[in-house]
Amino acid sequence: MEGEMLKGHLDMIVLAALSAGPAHGYAVIEEIKRRSAGAFDLPEGTIYPVLHRLEQAGLLAGRWVTAESGRRRRVYSVTRRGERELGERRAVWEQFSVAIDSVFKGSRPWHNPA
Amino acid sequence: MAQPGVISEYAERLARELDFDPSLARGVRREVEDHLWEAVSADPAGDRSDAEQRAVAKFGDPHAIAAQFAVVSVARQARTVSRAGIFVVAAVFMAMKARLGWYAVMEYPAPPSGALSAVVLSIDRGAFWVALLVAMVAWMYIGTRPIPSALTPDYRLQLRRFFRLCVAATGALLASVLCDGVLTSIRLAGTASFLEAVVPLASMAGEVVCAGGLLWSIRGMTRRTASASRAARMR
Numbered sequence: 001m002e003g004e005m006l007k008g009h010l011d012m013i014v015l016a017a018l019s020a021g022p023a024h025g026y027a028v029i030e031e032i033k034r035r036s037a038g039a040f041d042l043p044e045g046t047i048y049p050v051l052h053r054l055e056q057a058g059l060l061a062g063r064w065v066t067a068e069s070g071r072r073r074r075v076y077s078v079t080r081r082g083e084r085e086l087g088e089r090r091a092v093w094e095q096f097s098v099a100i101d102s103v104f105k106g107s108r109p110w111h112n113p114a
Numbered sequence: 115m116a117q118p119g120v121i122s123e124y125a126e127r128l129a130r131e132l133d134f135d136p137s138l139a140r141g142v143r144r145e146v147e148d149h150l151w152e153a154v155s156a157d158p159a160g161d162r163s164d165a166e167q168r169a170v171a172k173f174g175d176p177h178a179i180a181a182q183f184a185v186v187s188v189a190r191q192a193r194t195v196s197r198a199g200i201f202v203v204a205a206v207f208m209a210m211k212a213r214l215g216w217y218a219v220m221e222y223p224a225p226p227s228g229a230l231s232a233v234v235l236s237i238d239r240g241a242f243w244v245a246l247l248v249a250m251v252a253w254m255y256i257g258t259r260p261i262p263s264a265l266t267p268d269y270r271l272q273l274r275r276f277f278r279l280c281v282a283a284t285g286a287l288l289a290s291v292l293c294d295g296v297l298t299s300i301r302l303a304g305t306a307s308f309l310e311a312v313v314p315l316a317s318m319a320g321e322v323v324c325a326g327g328l329l330w331s332i333r334g335m336t337r338r339t340a341s342a343s344r345a346a347r348m349r
Contacts, residue, residue: 007263025145026152043174044153045128048145049182052138053261056189069155071148074141 015086022077120166131180134341135187184342199249209317216313238293245286252279
């Protein structure tokens with residue numbers, strides 16, 4: 001999928017991936033890949049500024065825990081505000097998706113003349 | 115063949131790119147190292163060095179990641195300063211109330227009812243309420259702006275407006291503290307013992323420290339914003 005197109009929706013994608021339960025950055029990326037069947041494959045580091053930004057906006061809460069490996073790990077969870085935001089964005093997306101579908105249904109498939 | 119320490123070298127590089135915000139750099143470094151080691155342990159290939167190289171390559175360019183963090187850092191700074199503004203105005207109010215309480219307990223004589231006192235008192239009250247009001251507007255303004263994924267011209271404009279609000283609130287607060295100083299010195303003019311004046315002087319010192327602290331945090335915010343903006347522009 002086009003990187004720029006994906007970046008525009010990254011906040012919603014991250015919130016959706018975390019809606020299943022608290023997770024650290026690596027697990028969020030794995031969850032996004034799993035749910036999108038590998039279609040969403042961004043540079044993994046791109047997720048971290050998004051996580052921090054959503055935390056700063058109060059949509060995620062982060063806390064440090066000690067993993068089984070003994071390493072310190074930051075785990076994120078969706079806040080109530082984040083859940084509300086995700087619900088609103090999902091509703092907008094569904095409307096948009098239905099509208100785009102309707103537009104595409106009225107058009108003919110493109111054939112390469114070459 | 116991968117060199118030993120590929121992950122720590124990468125994390126170090128990223129932390130250097132984030133030097134505009136040392137506490138963010140420390141946290142991100144720890145987080146990124148954990149991520150990369152997790153990726154290495156999940157790598158199905160047997161060669162650990164190659165797995166480290168792959169993990170680092172998949173993570174992306176540290177310059178680009180740091181540029182995305184720049185806006186997060188600036189937003190965090192601005193929100194911290196907005197909360198500090200409210201806290202400082204509240205602290206100045208409490209110091210002022212403590213001083214007035216002390217005057218009552220110690221049965222200080224009423225302040226001389228001269229024209230100077232009346233003017234200074236009205237400036238003091240007006241400046242204090244302006245400081246509180248503007249600090250609250252600044253806090254609400256920056257707290258309700260969505261944080262963009264990059265330092266866009268719109269967000270820069272919002273930060274400039276926020277900075278002006280902070281300067282206005284701090285200016286009003288400094289005027290109020292200055293007036294408090296004048297009123298306190300008028301009130302303490304006839305005080306016989308130093309002990310009686312300790313609480314008013316301590317509360318005045320507290321007000322000065324609070325207002326100075328707010329100025330200092332605004333200065334810190336502008337410096338960090340400038341270096342984060344440079345970091346974002348350079349990439």
